[in-house]
Amino acid sequence: MSAMLIAEQTLNGLQLGTMLFLMAAGLTLVFGIMNLINLAHGSLYMLGAYFAATLFRLTGSFLLAGAGAFVGVLALGMLLELAVLRRFYARDHLDQVLATFGLILFFNEMARIVWGPQAVFMPLPDALEGTVTLIPGAPYPLYRLVTIGVGLVVAVALYLLISRTRAGMLIRAGASNRTMVEALGVNIRVLYTAVFGLGAALAALAGTMAGPLLSVQVGMGDGVLILTLVVIVIGGIGSIRGAFIAALLVGLSDTFGRMLLPAAVSEMTIYILMAAILYWRPQGLFPAHD
Amino acid sequence: MTDTTTMTGPLALRAPSARLWVVMLLAVLLLALPPAAKALGEPFYISLVSRVLVFALAAMSLDLILGYGGLVCFGHAMFMGVGAYVVGILAHHGVEETLLFGLLPGTDSGWIAWPLAMLCAGLLALAVGYISLRTQGIYFIMITLAFAQMAYFFFVSLRAYGGDDGLSLAARSTFSDLVSLRDKTSFYYVALGVLIAVGLLLWRVTNSRFGMVLQGARANERRMAHIGFPVFRYRLVAFTLAGAIAGLAGALLANQANFVSPAMMHWTRSGEIIVMVILGGMGSLVGPVVGAFVFLLLEEVLSGWTEHWQAVFGPMLLLVVIYARQGLYGLLPVREGK
Numbered sequence: 367m368s369a370m371l372i373a374e375q376t377l378n379g380l381q382l383g384t385m386l387f388l389m390a391a392g393l394t395l396v397f398g399i400m401n402l403i404n405l406a407h408g409s410l411y412m413l414g415a416y417f418a419a420t421l422f423r424l425t426g427s428f429l430l431a432g433a434g435a436f437v438g439v440l441a442l443g444m445l446l447e448l449a450v451l452r453r454f455y456a457r458d459h460l461d462q463v464l465a466t467f468g469l470i471l472f473f474n475e476m477a478r479i480v481w482g483p484q485a486v487f488m489p490l491p492d493a494l495e496g497t498v499t500l501i502p503g504a505p506y507p508l509y510r511l512v513t514i515g516v517g518l519v520v521a522v523a524l525y526l527l528i529s530r531t532r533a534g535m536l537i538r539a540g541a542s543n544r545t546m547v548e549a550l551g552v553n554i555r556v557l558y559t560a561v562f563g564l565g566a567a568l569a570a571l572a573g574t575m576a577g578p579l580l581s582v583q584v585g586m587g588d589g590v591l592i593l594t595l596v597v598i599v600i601g602g603i604g605s606i607r608g609a610f611i612a613a614l615l616v617g618l619s620d621t622f623g624r625m626l627l628p629a630a631v632s633e634m635t636i637y638i639l640m641a642a643i644l645y646w647r648p649q650g651l652f653p654a655h656d
Numbered sequence: 657m658t659d660t661t662t663m664t665g666p667l668a669l670r671a672p673s674a675r676l677w678v679v680m681l682l683a684v685l686l687l688a689l690p691p692a693a694k695a696l697g698e699p700f701y702i703s704l705v706s707r708v709l710v711f712a713l714a715a716m717s718l719d720l721i722l723g724y725g726g727l728v729c730f731g732h733a734m735f736m737g738v739g740a741y742v743v744g745i746l747a748h749h750g751v752e753e754t755l756l757f758g759l760l761p762g763t764d765s766g767w768i769a770w771p772l773a774m775l776c777a778g779l780l781a782l783a784v785g786y787i788s789l790r791t792q793g794i795y796f797i798m799i800t801l802a803f804a805q806m807a808y809f810f811f812v813s814l815r816a817y818g819g820d821d822g823l824s825l826a827a828r829s830t831f832s833d834l835v836s837l838r839d840k841t842s843f844y845y846v847a848l849g850v851l852i853a854v855g856l857l858l859w860r861v862t863n864s865r866f867g868m869v870l871q872g873a874r875a876n877e878r879r880m881a882h883i884g885f886p887v888f889r890y891r892l893v894a895f896t897l898a899g900a901i902a903g904l905a906g907a908l909l910a911n912q913a914n915f916v917s918p919a920m921m922h923w924t925r926s927g928e929i930i931v932m933v934i935l936g937g938m939g940s941l942v943g944p945v946v947g948a949f950v951f952l953l954l955e956e957v958l959s960g961w962t963e964h965w966q967a968v969f970g971p972m973l974l975l976v977v978i979y980a981r982q983g984l985y986g987l988l989p990v991r992e993g994k
Contacts, residue, residue: 403794453978459794460728464934465977467927472970479964592805592923599798633809637802641787644799648791 370504383617384517388572389594390609392565398604405466408587409473414570415582419488428491432574443566485581602650690841709847710908715932715944717901723938726874731804735899737921739773739906744916751826766829773907774900781899811918822917937983
């Protein structure tokens with residue numbers, strides 16, 4: 367009984383962790399490469415969920431809805447980068463925090479205007495309903511398993527993209543010395559726009575996957591944003607590997623904190639974890655720049 | 657807007673006197689507001705501006721570490737909230753005649769509750785600062801945010817004091833029959849008096865040797881350390897002082913709103929206080945006051961105009977950050993000089 371409970375909670379923790387990784391990957395890339403702290407990342411997650419919920423209702427196909435949200439937010443993210451955020455790369459973090467805080471207010475309010483103050487319901491896709499029995503006697507919802515799978519596939523794909531492709535090589539080079547990369551003839555602006563768009567699209571994917579599990583509503587991105595910031599700070603800002611490990615660490619400690627600790631402390635588990643890690647290693651677990 | 661910014665150069669010499677005029681004008685307007693509002697039959701403005709004064713106090717304390725110290729604290733609402741809860745919890749026990757932690761009696765005396773609010777917020781700031789000030793830049797922003805989230809969830813889980821729903825203030829703070837905070841005009845003048853007193857204190861502090869070291873560390877931390885100043889300790893003292901003043905602002909806010917709740921320390925509230933400082937102009941003491949005015953009055957005007965005021969306010973904020981980086985107070989002397 368107890369072992370089953372632990373197994374189930376571990377899966378829950380992994381599910382939260384992989385979701386957080388989808389969010390954290392984009393945020394940490396944008397920070398590591400462009401030196402931009404983007405608080406509006408949570409808004410992109412929210413818009414992804416809204417797009418997916420709307421498309422799912424219109425088309426009836428979950429895959430189509432997910433793809434639509436992915437492409438839609440990819441385009442929106444690139445537009446946002448070109449029109450607004452590009453100006454902030456050279457500014458200090460305070461300006462970036464304020465500007466993107468303004469964007470959060472704007473996107474939340476626009477979502478309220480377009481979709482109304484009530485939460486939008488997004489049903490589970492038929493094919494993913496039901497449970498699977500991985501461990502005898504402990505059935506686990508199929509959809510949650512699929513979200514873990516999606517997170518792991520994205521993690522592997524990102525790893526391959528960054529360590530094995532030319533684009534990934536440019537991303538790594540841009541993170542360590544952007545002037546040099548530019549001097550070697552790479553159009554760094556296009557690369558920046560593409561990286562920002564990719565991060566935005568991954569946030570939309572996280573929003574799509576979270577849609578049927580949580581309610582799709584205004585401000586749903588704000589809480590996730592804070593959790594994601596905790597993840598990238600613990601992992602070391604700019605490090606994908608750090609983000610992956612920290613996301614799982616945060617997901618598991620939050621889930622087990624809720625199971626084991628009294629209510630007053632359980633909500634605080636991850637923040638205590640973060641404060642402790644920063645006290646011990648002020649640059650996070652895997653600092654990307656030394 | 658572009659031509660005014662280019663004019664700051666030649667007019668910079670005249671700026672102090674122009675700024676002094678603004679400060680004096682602001683002080684006269686603030687002193688005259690309650691009688692004027694009553695004469696116009698709009699007593700609502702007294703409570704509105706009272707709220708502005710309370711947030712001006714919080715923004716001013718944040719500016720000590722943000723503007724003068726160069727430390728972007730993203731958790732300032734936490735100290736405000738703790739100050740408010742100290743007043744709220746003491747009043748709760750005072751009226752119920754129960755003991756706090758089974759030891760201490762509650763009270764609604766402001767002589768006890770307000771200094772205690774400052775003490776608790778200050779001690780919390782000391783502890784938070786001791787850990788956070790070891791980190792820098794974005795990590796400092798995030799760790800202060802993390803502590804504010806902890807405080808937020810701590811008060812959400814305090815079922816005995818209302819939890820998520822918050823706690824109605826059982827009794828407003830009393831000051832031995834000297835003044836009744838129930839009366840809106842009295843509260844207004846108390847808030848104004850506190851703001852002016854703290855403003856003068858911080859003016860002395862920022863112009864003292866201590867203030868110079870703090871500003872020097874913002875400009876070049878390594879150089880200050882090599883001259884021989886223990887930068888960490890100076891910053892910790894400034895952080896603690898700012899926290900204590902924010903706690904006082906929280907005590908005022910509890911009396912103004914007649915209510916305390918965890919929403920007071922939500923992270924968006926911390927963001928709003930930073931916005932006030934930037935909007936008005938950081939690195940000055942009048943700037944945050946101007947910023948609090950503009951922010952809360954804009955909120956009032958825009959929300960009267962449309963319920964979706966944030967859709968307008970967000971882009972406005974973006975434009976201020978892009979084009980008016982020095983804040984409104986930084987722009988003011990030029991306009992006054994025309």
